Amino acid sequence: MIQILIILTLFYCSSAISTYNVQSFGAKSDGKSDSTKAFLNAWGAACAATSPATIYVPQGRYLLQNAYFEGKSCKNTAITMRIDGTLVAPSDYNIIGKSGSWLRFERVTGVSIYGGTIDAQGTQLWACKKAGKACPQGATSLAFYNSNNIVISGLTSSNSQMFHVLIYGCKNAYLVNMKISADGNSPNTDGIHVQHSTGVTIMNSHIGTGDDCVSIGPGASNLWIENLACGPGHGVSIGSLGWDLQEAGVQNITVKTATFSGTQNGVRVKTWARPSNGFVRNVLFQHVVMSNVQNPIIIDQNYCPHNENCPNQASGVKISDVTYQDIHGTSAMQVAVKFDCSKTRPCTGITLDQVNLAYKGKPAIATCANAGGTAAGVVEPSSCL
Numbered sequence: 001m002i003q004i005l006i007i008l009t010l011f012y013c014s015s016a017i018s019t020y021n022v023q024s025f026g027a028k029s030d031g032k033s034d035s036t037k038a039f040l041n042a043w044g045a046a047c048a049a050t051s052p053a054t055i056y057v058p059q060g061r062y063l064l065q066n067a068y069f070e071g072k073s074c075k076n077t078a079i080t081m082r083i084d085g086t087l088v089a090p091s092d093y094n095i096i097g098k099s100g101s102w103l104r105f106e107r108v109t110g111v112s113i114y115g116g117t118i119d120a121q122g123t124q125l126w127a128c129k130k131a132g133k134a135c136p137q138g139a140t141s142l143a144f145y146n147s148n149n150i151v152i153s154g155l156t157s158s159n160s161q162m163f164h165v166l167i168y169g170c171k172n173a174y175l176v177n178m179k180i181s182a183d184g185n186s187p188n189t190d191g192i193h194v195q196h197s198t199g200v201t202i203m204n205s206h207i208g209t210g211d212d213c214v215s216i217g218p219g220a221s222n223l224w225i226e227n228l229a230c231g232p233g234h235g236v237s238i239g240s241l242g243w244d245l246q247e248a249g250v251q252n253i254t255v256k257t258a259t260f261s262g263t264q265n266g267v268r269v270k271t272w273a274r275p276s277n278g279f280v281r282n283v284l285f286q287h288v289v290m291s292n293v294q295n296p297i298i299i300d301q302n303y304c305p306h307n308e309n310c311p312n313q314a315s316g317v318k319i320s321d322v323t324y325q326d327i328h329g330t331s332a333m334q335v336a337v338k339f340d341c342s343k344t345r346p347c348t349g350i351t352l353d354q355v356n357l358a359y360k361g362k363p364a365i366a367t368c369a370n371a372g373g374t375a376a377g378v379v380e381p382s383s384c385l
């Protein structure tokens with residue numbers, strides 16, 4: 001038995017994983033020298049290998065401009081990026097801010113990122129946006145497009161210009177132990193945005209930012225979020241959906257064991273008041289603690305800022321089978337439960353099961369429009385379904 005183990009161990013060691021240290025490709029850990037080319041060359045070398053490869057980023061600060069890790073001609077389906085250091089964006093926000101993403105993986109399969117800090121240095125761009133000046137839109141810090149079998153573990157993202165992490169057009173992504181932070185007043189800094197993707201799991205993560213902690217766009221399905229601490233921020237939001245007439249639906253979304261602290265929303269579904277064939281179905285919000293949350297439970301199908309671009313002021317997005325189970329804590333406003341559904345496609349199959357929310361120690365209020373469903377167990381404020 002022991003002999004077999006030794007042979008197996010030797011076998012594994014001999015088929016050793018090749019390691020590509022970015023410093024051997026010229027990366028400098030001084031935070032000042034541009035290391036973009038070095039990272040891309042390390043990526044190219046890892047991609048050219050057909051056995052599992054590790055790209056290693058030692059401690060220190062690495063200045064990176066836009067870095068696009070393209071997978072189209074990548075032969076390798078097991079690339080690990082192990083990051084002990086910090087990747088930092090140029091201090092001039094225009095350099096990355098005019099493109100969609102800063103660190104971008106596209107059409108990759110089997111990429112795992114372990115550890116690391118990414119700092120997009122977004123504070124000056126936020127200030128520009130808040131001052132109402134002409135500024136670039138800003139870049140997503142870390143984006144995965146059209147990729148499969150992704151792992152992101154133990155990543156810290158701070159001060160993103162826009163979204164911190166984007167998962168778009170992907171199949172099977174596992175995000176765990178994420179630490180995401182930006183100022184509570186920073187505009188458009190969603191923590192993790194998931195769109196047109198299936199099989200995404202977000203576990204054990206702490207997100208405090210200026211916009212949604214997790215936002216869920218059209219075409220998201222089989223999404224699992226568990227052990228999430230959110231705040232500051234705008235909560236977990238399905239939507240905004242229903243801007244387009246033809247739009248992929250959202251289905252099978254689970255948010256289990258989450259705390260929301262001082263956030264604008266807890267669990268939200270939000271759609272434009274516009275015609276659309278989109279839908280939201282089979283959603284479970286379970287074991288959620290709200291602490292001083294402005295809108296703990298909200299469905300808003302009348303989203304139409306400045307009352308522009310919403311003919312007839314009704315959403316075509318059909319919302320059905322949304323369950324709220326074991327949700328308790330405090331609301332920062334008297335209306336703790338709000339179901340404002342579409343007058344042309346009312347919400348159906350909403351379930352409230354053991355929901356207990358208080359407003360400053362007093363009873364809170366629930367309001368409903370065009371919303372149907374059932375309540376079970378203790379439900380406070382009492383159900384308006």
Ligand SMILES: *[C@@H]1O[C@H](CO)[C@@H](O)[C@H](O)[C@H]1NC(C)=O
Nearest residue numbers: 199221222223224252253254
């Ligand atoms: C719903 O999504 C979960 C993962 O979040 C998956 O395990 C389950 O099979 C999906 N259910 C259906 C009916 O697709």
